[in-house]
Amino acid sequence: MTFADWIQLRPEGIYIVPGDFYLDPARPVPRAVISHAHTDHARPGHQAVWATPATIGIMQARFGTAATAQPNFLDWHQPADFGPVRVTLAPAGHVLGSAQIILDFAGQRAVYSGDYKLTPDPTCTAFEPIPCGLFITEATFGLPVFVHPPPEQEIAKLLRSLQLFPSRTHAIGVYALGKCQRLIRLLRETGYAAPIYLHGALQNLCHFYSAQGIELGELRPATAAARAELAGALVLAPPSALRESWARRLTDPVIGFASGWMQVRQRARQQNAELPLILSDHADWPDLLRTIRETRAGEVWVTHGQEDALIRQCTLDGIPARPLALLRPEAEE
Numbered sequence: 191m192t193f194a195d196w197i198q199l200r201p202e203g204i205y206i207v208p209g210d211f212y213l214d215p216a217r218p219v220p221r222a223v224i225s226h227a228h229t230d231h232a233r234p235g236h237q238a239v240w241a242t243p244a245t246i247g248i249m250q251a252r253f254g255t256a257a258t259a260q261p262n263f264l265d266w267h268q269p270a271d272f273g274p275v276r277v278t279l280a281p282a283g284h285v286l287g288s289a290q291i292i293l294d295f296a297g298q299r300a301v302y303s304g305d306y307k308l309t310p311d312p313t314c315t316a317f318e319p320i321p322c323g324l325f326i327t328e329a330t331f332g333l334p335v336f337v338h339p340p341p342e343q344e345i346a347k348l349l350r351s352l353q354l355f356p357s358r359t360h361a362i363g364v365y366a367l368g369k370c371q372r373l374i375r376l377l378r379e380t381g382y383a384a385p386i387y388l389h390g391a392l393q394n395l396c397h398f399y400s401a402q403g404i405e406l407g408e409l410r411p412a413t414a415a416a417r418a419e420l421a422g423a424l425v426l427a428p429p430s431a432l433r434e435s436w437a438r439r440l441t442d443p444v445i446g447f448a449s450g451w452m453q454v455r456q457r458a459r460q461q462n463a464e465l466p467l468i469l470s471d472h473a474d475w476p477d478l479l480r481t482i483r484e485t486r487a488g489e490v491w492v493t494h495g496q497e498d499a500l501i502r503q504c505t506l507d508g509i510p511a512r513p514l515a516l517l518r519p520e521a522e523e
C-alpha cells in the first residue's frame with residue numbers, strides 16, 4: 191500500500207479515505223481536522239471540527255457560531271481515532287494553536303505540516319520534528335534565496351527608527367493573527383513599555399491572545415487617539431488599511447510592514463514600505479531542508495507555495511518528492 195492509496199486530493203481538500211475526513215478543507219465538509227486558524231486553512235461551516243483548543247477558540251472568535259456546530263478539542267499528542275486512522279496533533283510553531291497533523295494508518299505514518307517555522311516565537315509552542323514515512327510540507331519560502339534574518343535584528347531596526355524619528359508615527363502593517371501579537375511580544379521583551387495603538391481589525395485577536403496568558407502590555411484603539419498622541423507612537427494595522435485612506439489620519443508617518451515577503455525588495459517598494467521588517471512565520475529555505483531531514487521521511491509531498499525548487503532539492507537528496515497542487519483560497523498572509 192502506498193500513501194496515495196489512502197491520502198487523496200479532492201476539490202474540498204486533502205481527504206483521508208479510510209477515516210472519512212479532510213485536512214484544512216477549503217469548502218464545508220462533515221468532518222474536518224484543522225491545522226491552524228488562518229483563513230486559508232480554517233474555513234467556517236464544517237459540521238464537526240477537530241483542532242487544538244486555541245485554534246477552535248480563534249475560529250469561534252472570528253466566525254462566531256458559523257465556526258462549527260461540533261468542536262472537538264485536541265491537546266498536543268492526545269489521540270483521536272477516525273475508524274482505523276489515528277490522528278494526533280504536534281506543535282507547528284507558526285501561530286498560537288498551530289499544529290502538525292499526524293496520521294497513523296495500517297503501520298504507516300504521514301505528517302501534514304500545515305504552516306510551520308523553527309524560529310522560536312514567544313506567542314506559540316515550538317515546532318517538534320516528527321519522524322514519519324510521508325511528510326507533507328508547505329513551501330511558502332521554498333527558494334534558496336529565502337534566508338530569514340534573526341527576529342531580534344528586525345525589532346532593533348524598528349526601535350532604532352522610533353528613536354531616530356521621535357515625532358513621527360510609526361505605522362506597521364501586520365497580519366491580524368500571529369504576526370501582530372508576535373511583533374508586540376518581541377517588542378515587550380526588549381523592554382518597550384509604551385502603549386501600542388491598534389487598528390480596530392486587530393483588537394479581537396489581541397484580546398484572545400491576552401486571555402490565553404500572552405502578555406501584550408498596554409494596547410489602545412488607534413481610532414480613539416488624537417493626532418498629537420500618536421506622534422512618536424507605534425500603530426499597528428492590517429496591511430490593507432495602510433494602503434487606504436485610513437493611514438491619512440497619521441502625521442508624517444513612517445510606514446512599514448512586518449512579513450517574510452519584505453525580503454523581496456521589489457515587494458517592499460511596491461508597498462511603499464519605508465521600514466520593511468523581515469519577520470516570517472514560515473520556515474525559510476534552510477529550515478525547510480533541515481525539517482525534511484529531521485523527519486527522516488521516505489517521501490515528501492509539497493504544497494502551498496514554491497514547490498519546484500524544493501522538489502528538485504529533495505530529489506537530489508534521494509527523497510522522492512512531488513507537488514500536491516492544492517485548490518485553496520488565497521493565503522491570509
Ligand SMILES: [Zn+2]
Nearest residue numbers: 226228284305
Ligand atoms: Zn498560516
Ligand SMILES: [Zn+2]
Nearest residue numbers: 228230305521
Ligand atoms: Zn497557510
